[in-house]
Each structure stands twice: as structure tokens, then as C-alpha cells.
Amino acid sequence: MAEQQPLEQEAPATNPLVLRPAPQISSAVTTHIIMRDVLVALAPATVMSVVLFGINALLVIATSVGSCVLFEYLWCRLRKTESTISDLSAAVTGLLLAFNVPSTLPLYMVVIGAFVAIIMTKELFGGLGRNFANPAIVGRIFLAVAFPVAMTTFAPPSIALSPVDVVSSATPLAPTAEPLSLLELLLGTHMGVLGETSALALLLGFVFLLVRPVVTWHIPVGYMGTVALLSLLAGKSPLEQLLSGGLVLGAIYMATDYSTCPATKRGKLVFGIGCGIITCLIRFFGNLNEGVAFSILFMNLLVPYIDQLTPNIPVGGEEIMAERRRARRAKGGEGHE
Amino acid sequence: MGRIGGGALARRRSVELRGIHIPHNKETAEFETVSMPVPKLIVLPMQQHVGAPCMPQVKRKQHVDVGQLVGHADARLTADIFSPVSGTVKEIRAIHYSNGVSDEAVVIEPDGEQTVHPAIEPPEVTDFASLVEALKHSGIVGLGGAGFPAWAKMNTDLSSIDTWLVNGAECEPYLSTDYREMIEHPDTILEGIKACLDLSGVPKSLICIENNKPKAIELLREMAADDPRIDVYELPARYPQGASRVILRNVTGRSVPRGGHLTDVGALLFNVTTMSEIGRFLRTGMPLTKRRLTIMGDAIANPMNLEVYVGTQISEILEFCGCAPGPRKVIVGGPMMGTTQVELNVPIVRQNCGLLAFGVNGPVVPRQTACIKCSxxxxxxxxxxxxxxxxxxxxxxxxxxxxxxxxxxxxxxxxxxxxxxxxxxxxxxxxxxxxxxxxxxxxxxxxx
Structure with missing residues (x-):
């Protein structure tokens, strides 16, 4: 496409008019601004994590963000391509990865997680927009599998509403854990990884993302709604299920990752519901305490299929789409929805 | 197509195409139209419409009057071209547009007398066929930018048409030409609509206007109050409400099937200025020879709504509006769908709606980066x-x-x-x- 720069140089001095295909204007929203908005949305939760877990939390966040950005920069240098760190997507991945680990995690493990996220999950698949799985999720899962003890050793929060006696304890979802009050879950004054403790701070960021708008409601509401409904059916407290573990963080900030979620709003709703179902299956029947990361990863893998089955129906293409659906049904194959 | 029935409210909620908000930049909306004096040169390209290009009907050095036929083609789809000035044909030469298309053009040197051609008189219209026939010799095309010959659009089986839509959305940023037509000439708009409804038997007409033009909505609603067939429909002020498929969907809930036309789903759509020109033509018999342009942009000292003779060169218009020397970007049309120009000696043709000139601070599009699949x-x-x-x-x-x-x-x-x-x-x-x-x-x- 005709870029403006070369044309301007080629044009003779007597006729410097720019030739460019329409449209001549474009919105001020760029990738950089979107990622900046995500960082702003995560700010309340970042502050909350430092308040609760102190200087260690700050160190983990700085290491994670720093090494993610550094890995991306080095990768671009290695590939001799223009550096992409200014789009801030690596910083978002770094912050999300930090939110997924406990404040006590040794910093070299954080760097390993950042390597898995940025190099192995994102850049090896072509960089921003081309990765099939959420980098921070894969980083978290890698760390949880490689360093299971370190990843489940939590420091007590500085503010505690109920007495805390053990330094090493599982998440509130673990069967052995003491039950927590809803207020504690909302404020995050309990043990857990950095970013998933305070649901309130995360929800505040969600409102900001909806207003900007950076994300639509479809995935978070589909995800959390499904979990609430299934919890109710399983006879568990829906609020407790919603507010515990990484659900709010995952549903709002990780499942909504652009490159790893479906394209249409219908597809996003299906994706969110799917995440909710898998999370509940893992939580209620599985051996793991926490199912958010795995459920998002599983659904990431299904995105191409969801995209195929949930296209938008063009205005004027209604009959053609209906015919295609009928033809697909007649073939007997993918009867969906 | 199955949506034709049903309550209006339910229909609207389920199908409304919302569009996006783009800064309107319509600062000239309340500027009264200024008429540009006869220019030094008129360049009339032989294709100013959708369809077959015209053949020149005049010779070099021939004298022409205002409203005299200059271009005509014997084709199924075409629209005649008329001289907007009196003067002498200087030459017939090729012109080249910035999009790579070339055309033949009749160049007329005006004599400044503006003597009207003796054959100009109001057409005799008795039924719909005679209206179509008359419009064949009017040079009226879709003035919202499409340039589809008006007579050809009407020349169809009208028995299944239940709505005559009139497009006054004008959703492109900057442009106010249709708005000025609605404010300054609501009488000819309504005359045109009434004549078309009377002769065609189409039962109703909706004038569709974006709700950022409350004055036009109020004025037309008031003036159309005596005719129960004509109503004003308010559209949200969001781009692109003026696109024909969008307006049809939002007003009637219908969608045009792929490969089909609006007439297939019982509707006709004309631009509001086109309807006004039809009304004016029926009143005077003068074919389309002028059009209004919104002239704006940071290089323009005096932004205005300017009525120009069709065939006036861009350079003369820019000079008239006090364009700073050496603009960087000149756009014919609006910023969303208009075309940039590399030569300023090309003429304005009848379906052009605007002329924007930007200096160094003009709209620049940032460079391309990787798709992030944000959808x-x-x-x-x-x-x-x-x-x-x-x-x-x-x-x-x-x-x-x-x-x-x-x-x-x-x-x-x-x-x-x-x-x-x-x-x-x-x-x-x-x-x-x-x-x-x-x-x-x-x-x-x-x-x-």
C-alpha cells in the first residue's frame, strides 16, 4: 500500500501533493495506546499487591516486566528487525506473569517464566498477534509444573483480617485451607499469588477497560457467569467461587488477550462459557485446586474452530450463510450451537 | 428479507447498525452558500456518472449557451452533460485523474454573458414514463457521490416499491452540502419528492437525516406536515449512516441480498440534493450545471459552502477560497471516501461534494504495525x-x-x-x- 513517506520524497519539488488511497484519517487508537490502557487498568491491582506483599512483590514485578521487555528487545536484535518493545505488549505480559506468581518466588524463576512467555510462546510463533496461546498463562503453567513447591509457597499479607499462622499454605481453594470471608476475598487480604488476591482492584480495572473500550464484556461475563451458574448447580457458593483463585484475573485480563481469543462477539461468548465449564470441571472434580490457567489454555487451542463456527452474518449474506449452514448439517459433520 | 413485517421498535433494536463516532468537523454547517463567479475555464469530462461515457456533441470553436447539450451517448445507462456557461469550445482534449483513469473533456472558454439556450423550458410531465424521459435530458445523477443516473434508477418496475427513501444523512466528516440544501431549499426538495410520489404511485417517502442536524429535521418535518406520505426519519449521527445498505437496514430493517439492488427489497434511495435538483428541473427545465461543495481544510483561509459551475478547475476554486500556496494534500470528497489529487487543473464534476486542502499539519496516517487481532x-x-x-x-x-x-x-x-x-x-x-x-x-x- 502506498506509504506516505516514500511518495513525499519522490514527488518533484514543484508538485509535492500526496497521493494516498482513502480513508485519509484514522482513529488515534494505536497498539501502544491499547497496551498502555491495559497497564493503567492493572495499576490498582499492582498497588494492592505491593501494599499486601511489600518490597518482595515490587521486586517480582520489576524483574518480570524488565526481563520480558529485555527478552523481546534481544529477540528483535537477534532477528535484526525493528524493536517492538515500544508497543508495550511485552510489558503487559510481564506484569500479568508477575501477577501469577507468589511474592516469595526466587527471582531467577521469574526470569525463566519470562523466557518461556516471551521467547517460547510469543516470538517463536511470529510475535505479537500470531501466538496461539497466552504467553503469561504458558509462563505460569511452566513455572507451576517445574517449581511446584516454590509456586505454592505464599507469604502472609501485611494486612490480615483474620489471624494467619502458617507461612506456607495453599490457596483458599485447597481443601485444607481455612474458609475466608467474602470481604477478605474482595480486598485480597489473604494468601495467594500477587495479582489474584484483590478482586476489587481487578474489577476496577475492568470498568476502565470497558469504558475505553479495550475489551468487550463477552468473555469476562460469559466466563464468570458460567462459573457462577455451575457453582450454584453444584451447591457451592457462587461468590466464593468467583472471588477465589485466579478467576477474576483470568477472566478479565488473560482470557481476553486479543490474539488468543475468537474474532466475533458470538465466538467470544462461546469462548468465555467454555473457559467457565472447564474451570468448574477442574475445580469440582479434578486433582488441581485451581483450573483457570489450564482452562484458558485449552480454550486457546480451540479458537480456530470457534472462529470457523461463529462468523458474523454479513448484511445481505443472510440467505447464503443459512444455505452454508444447511449444507454443513447435510454433510452431517460439524453440527454446532 | 423475512424481516419486512414486525413492530417498528423490535425491528430497530434487533437490527440497528450502529457505526462509529468520527469527529464531525462540520464547522461550515451554518455558513450560507456562496456562489462562485464564472471561472476562466470550464473543463467538462465526458464521464461524470456511472455508465457509458458521453460523446462530445459540439465542435471546436463552436459557440455554446447555458444548458446546451455538450455530451450524449446512446446507451442503456448514461447521463447527458450540459454546458454550465455560455462561451466558445476551445478544444476537446484528454484529461487524467489521480486514480489513473483518463477521460475525454470538452474545454469551454466562457464569454461571461451567460445567455441561456433558447430550448430551455420546463418539461411537460404527465405520467411516470414522461418523468423518466424528461430526467433523461436533465443531467441529474446521484449527487451524494455515487453519480448513478437518476432516470435509470427510476426506470424500473415500481409496483413492488413501498418506500422512497431520501438520503440526507451526510455522514462524511467536514461535508455540509446536503445540509445546506435542506436548510436553503426545502421547497424544491419537497416539490421533487411530491412529483415523484404523485407520478410513481409509491405510497410513502422518508427523508433520513442524522440527528446532529436538528434544524434540518425540524424544518423539513414542519414543511412536510401537510403531506401524510412524507415523513422525516432521524438517524444516529454515526458513520457510515449514509451508505445505502446501512440506511435501508436502519430505516426499514431490510437487507439487500448479495448481488441484488435496493429495488429487490421494495425501496428506492435518492440523495436529498438529487431530489432537490429534480424539483428544480421540473420547475425550470434547466439541466444540472452547478453544484455545491464544502471547501475546508487547514490550508483554506476562507472555508465555505461554495456553489460552483460543474467543470470548474480545482486550482481556481482553491484560489477563490484563499488556499495557502503549496498545499500538501488535496482531497475531492470527504476524508473517509474522497480521492487525493496530484494535479490541480482537473475539474470538479457533478457528483463531487467537497474539496479539502491540507498543509503540513494535514491528516497523516501513522505507519503500519503488526495486526494484534483486536477484531x-x-x-x-x-x-x-x-x-x-x-x-x-x-x-x-x-x-x-x-x-x-x-x-x-x-x-x-x-x-x-x-x-x-x-x-x-x-x-x-x-x-x-x-x-x-x-x-x-x-x-x-x-x-x-
């Missing part, structure tokens, strides 16, 4: 297409995918490119992909 293009496409997939299919020259994605339904509004945060050339690819798809479809038809 903004998909969420905002007024036709609910998938622009990014069409873009990829075009880059892969995959005609089968372009067909599956129905790239030919695109209305080229440019919303996808506007909202894209990584600034992908989405509508640009779709235009090229659509051309590729159409070429392939023609080839397939030829083989059969």
Missing part, C-alpha cells in the same frame, strides 16, 4: 464483514476465500481502516480484492 474491524464493519480476513485473502490472491468472505458486499466506507490500531490497509485491500473477485466472476460467466 475492531470485525466489530465495526457496517456490513458485518471480516475485513482482516479479506485483507489476508487478498494478499494471498485467494479468490475462493474472497468469495466465501463475500468481499463484494463491501461498501468501501473505510471504517475498518479508520478503527485499526495497527493501521492495516483494510479497505484498500478489500477494494482490490473485490475487483479481483468481480473479474473472476465475469470470467466464470464467460465460460458458461
Amino acid at each position: 475492531r474491524c470485525i466489530d465495526h464493519c457496517p456490513i458485518r464483514l471480516s475485513p482482516i480476513d479479506i485483507h489476508k485473502a487478498y494478499l494471498a490472491r485467494d479468490v475462493a476465500a474472497l468469495d466465501r468472505l463475500m468481499a463484494d458486499l463491501c461498501v468501501e466506507c473505510g471504517t475498518c481502516s479508520y478503527v485499526c490500531p495497527s493501521k492495516q490497509p483494510l479497505v484498500q485491500s478489500t477494494r482490490l480484492g473485490r475487483a479481483m473477485l468481480r473479474a473472476e466472476q465475469r470470467k466464470a460467466k464467460g465460460r458458461r
Whole structure:
């Protein structure tokens, strides 16, 4: 496409008019601004994590963000391509990865997680927009599998509403854990990884993302709604299920990752519901305490299929789409929805 | 198509195509129209419409009067071209547009007398066939920018048409020409509509106006109050409400099937200025020789709504409006769908709506980065297409995918490119992909 720069140089001095295909204007929203908005949305939760877990939390966040950005920069240098760190997507991945680990995690493990996220999950698949799985999720899962003890050793929060006696304890979802009050879950004054403790701070960021708008409601509401409904059916407290573990963080900030979620709003709703179902299956029947990361990863893998089955129906293409659906049904194959 | 019945409210909520908010920049909206004096030169291209180009009907050194036939073609789809001035034909030469298209043009040197051609008199119209016949000799085409000959649009079976839509949306930023027509000439607009309804038997007409033009809505509603067939419909002020498929969907809930026309679903759509010109033509018999342009941009010292003679060169108009020397970007039309110009000696033709000139601070589009799959293009496409997939299919020259994605339904509004945060050339690819798809479809038809 005709870029403006070369044309301007080629044009003779007597006729410097720019030739460019329409449209001549474009919105001020760029990738950089979107990622900046995500960082702003995560700010309340970042502050909350430092308040609760102190200087260690700050160190983990700085290491994670720093090494993610550094890995991306080095990768671009290695590939001799223009550096992409200014789009801030690596910083978002770094912050999300930090939110997924406990404040006590040794910093070299954080760097390993950042390597898995940025190099192995994102850049090896072509960089921003081309990765099939959420980098921070894969980083978290890698760390949880490689360093299971370190990843489940939590420091007590500085503010505690109920007495805390053990330094090493599982998440509130673990069967052995003491039950927590809803207020504690909302404020995050309990043990857990950095970013998933305070649901309130995360929800505040969600409102900001909806207003900007950076994300639509479809995935978070589909995800959390499904979990609430299934919890109710399983006879568990829906609020407790919603507010515990990484659900709010995952549903709002990780499942909504652009490159790893479906394209249409219908597809996003299906994706969110799917995440909710898998999370509940893992939580209620599985051996793991926490199912958010795995459920998002599983659904990431299904995105191409969801995209195929949930296209938008063009205005004027209604009959053609209906015919295609009928033809697909007649073939007997993918009867969906 | 199955949506024709049903309550108005339910219909609206379920189908409304919302569009996007783009800064309107319509600072000249309340500027009264200024008439430009007769220019030094008139350049009349022989194609100022959709259809077959005209053949020059005049010779070099021949004298012409205002309203005299200059170009005509014996074709199924065409529109005559008339002289907007009295003067002498200087030459007939080739002109070249910035989009690579060339055309033949009759160049007239005005004598400043503006003597009207003796044959000009109000047409005798008794029935719909005679209206169509009269409009064949009016030079009136779709003045919203499409340039589709008005007579040809009407020349169809009208028995199934239940709504005569009049498009006063004017959703392109900057432009106010249709708005000025509604404010300054509501009488001829309504005369045109009434004549068309009377003669065609179409039961109702809706004048569709974006709700950022409350004065026009109020004025036309008031003036049309005595005719129960005519009503004003308020559209949301969101781009691209003026696109024909969008306006049809939002007003009637119907959608035009792929490859079909508005008439297939019982509607006709004319631009509001086109209807006004029809009313004026029926009153005076003077063919279309002038048009209003919104002249704006940061290089223009005196932004205005300017009535120019069709065929006036861009350079003369820019001079008249006090354009700073050496503009960097000159756009004919609006910023979303207009075309940039590389030569300023090309003329304004009858379907042009605006002329924008920008200096160094003009609109610049930031550079392209990697697609982040944010699906903004998909969420905002007024036709609910998938622009990014069409873009990829075009880059892969995959005609089968372009067909599956129905790239030919695109209305080229440019919303996808506007909202894209990584600034992908989405509508640009779709235009090229659509051309590729159409070429392939023609080839397939030829083989059969």
C-alpha cells in the first residue's frame, strides 16, 4: 500500500501533493495506546499487591516486566528487525506473569517464566498477534509444573483480617485451607499469588477497560457467569467461587488477550462459557485446586474452530450463510450451537 | 428479507447498525452558500456518472449557451452533460485523474454573458414514463457521490416499491452540502419528492437525516406536515449512516441480498440534493450545471459552502477560497471516501461534494504495525464483514476465500481502516480484492 513517506520524497519539488488511497484519517487508537490502557487498568491491582506483599512483590514485578521487555528487545536484535518493545505488549505480559506468581518466588524463576512467555510462546510463533496461546498463562503453567513447591509457597499479607499462622499454605481453594470471608476475598487480604488476591482492584480495572473500550464484556461475563451458574448447580457458593483463585484475573485480563481469543462477539461468548465449564470441571472434580490457567489454555487451542463456527452474518449474506449452514448439517459433520 | 413485517421498535433494536463516532468537523454547517463567479475555464469530462461515457456533441470553436447539450451517448445507462456557461469550445482534449483513469473533456472558454439556450423550458410531465424521459435530458445523477443516473434508477418496475427513501444523512466528516440544501431549499426538495410520489404511485417517502442536524429535521418535518406520505426519519449521527445498505437496514430493517439492488427489497434511495435538483428541473427545465461543495481544510483561509459551475478547475476554486500556496494534500470528497489529487487543473464534476486542502499539519496516517487481532474491524464493519480476513485473502490472491468472505458486499466506507490500531490497509485491500473477485466472476460467466 502506498506509504506516505516514500511518495513525499519522490514527488518533484514543484508538485509535492500526496497521493494516498482513502480513508485519509484514522482513529488515534494505536497498539501502544491499547497496551498502555491495559497497564493503567492493572495499576490498582499492582498497588494492592505491593501494599499486601511489600518490597518482595515490587521486586517480582520489576524483574518480570524488565526481563520480558529485555527478552523481546534481544529477540528483535537477534532477528535484526525493528524493536517492538515500544508497543508495550511485552510489558503487559510481564506484569500479568508477575501477577501469577507468589511474592516469595526466587527471582531467577521469574526470569525463566519470562523466557518461556516471551521467547517460547510469543516470538517463536511470529510475535505479537500470531501466538496461539497466552504467553503469561504458558509462563505460569511452566513455572507451576517445574517449581511446584516454590509456586505454592505464599507469604502472609501485611494486612490480615483474620489471624494467619502458617507461612506456607495453599490457596483458599485447597481443601485444607481455612474458609475466608467474602470481604477478605474482595480486598485480597489473604494468601495467594500477587495479582489474584484483590478482586476489587481487578474489577476496577475492568470498568476502565470497558469504558475505553479495550475489551468487550463477552468473555469476562460469559466466563464468570458460567462459573457462577455451575457453582450454584453444584451447591457451592457462587461468590466464593468467583472471588477465589485466579478467576477474576483470568477472566478479565488473560482470557481476553486479543490474539488468543475468537474474532466475533458470538465466538467470544462461546469462548468465555467454555473457559467457565472447564474451570468448574477442574475445580469440582479434578486433582488441581485451581483450573483457570489450564482452562484458558485449552480454550486457546480451540479458537480456530470457534472462529470457523461463529462468523458474523454479513448484511445481505443472510440467505447464503443459512444455505452454508444447511449444507454443513447435510454433510452431517460439524453440527454446532 | 423475512424481516419486512414486525413492530417498528423490535425491528430497530434487533437490527440497528450502529457505526462509529468520527469527529464531525462540520464547522461550515451554518455558513450560507456562496456562489462562485464564472471561472476562466470550464473543463467538462465526458464521464461524470456511472455508465457509458458521453460523446462530445459540439465542435471546436463552436459557440455554446447555458444548458446546451455538450455530451450524449446512446446507451442503456448514461447521463447527458450540459454546458454550465455560455462561451466558445476551445478544444476537446484528454484529461487524467489521480486514480489513473483518463477521460475525454470538452474545454469551454466562457464569454461571461451567460445567455441561456433558447430550448430551455420546463418539461411537460404527465405520467411516470414522461418523468423518466424528461430526467433523461436533465443531467441529474446521484449527487451524494455515487453519480448513478437518476432516470435509470427510476426506470424500473415500481409496483413492488413501498418506500422512497431520501438520503440526507451526510455522514462524511467536514461535508455540509446536503445540509445546506435542506436548510436553503426545502421547497424544491419537497416539490421533487411530491412529483415523484404523485407520478410513481409509491405510497410513502422518508427523508433520513442524522440527528446532529436538528434544524434540518425540524424544518423539513414542519414543511412536510401537510403531506401524510412524507415523513422525516432521524438517524444516529454515526458513520457510515449514509451508505445505502446501512440506511435501508436502519430505516426499514431490510437487507439487500448479495448481488441484488435496493429495488429487490421494495425501496428506492435518492440523495436529498438529487431530489432537490429534480424539483428544480421540473420547475425550470434547466439541466444540472452547478453544484455545491464544502471547501475546508487547514490550508483554506476562507472555508465555505461554495456553489460552483460543474467543470470548474480545482486550482481556481482553491484560489477563490484563499488556499495557502503549496498545499500538501488535496482531497475531492470527504476524508473517509474522497480521492487525493496530484494535479490541480482537473475539474470538479457533478457528483463531487467537497474539496479539502491540507498543509503540513494535514491528516497523516501513522505507519503500519503488526495486526494484534483486536477484531475492531470485525466489530465495526457496517456490513458485518471480516475485513482482516479479506485483507489476508487478498494478499494471498485467494479468490475462493474472497468469495466465501463475500468481499463484494463491501461498501468501501473505510471504517475498518479508520478503527485499526495497527493501521492495516483494510479497505484498500478489500477494494482490490473485490475487483479481483468481480473479474473472476465475469470470467466464470464467460465460460458458461
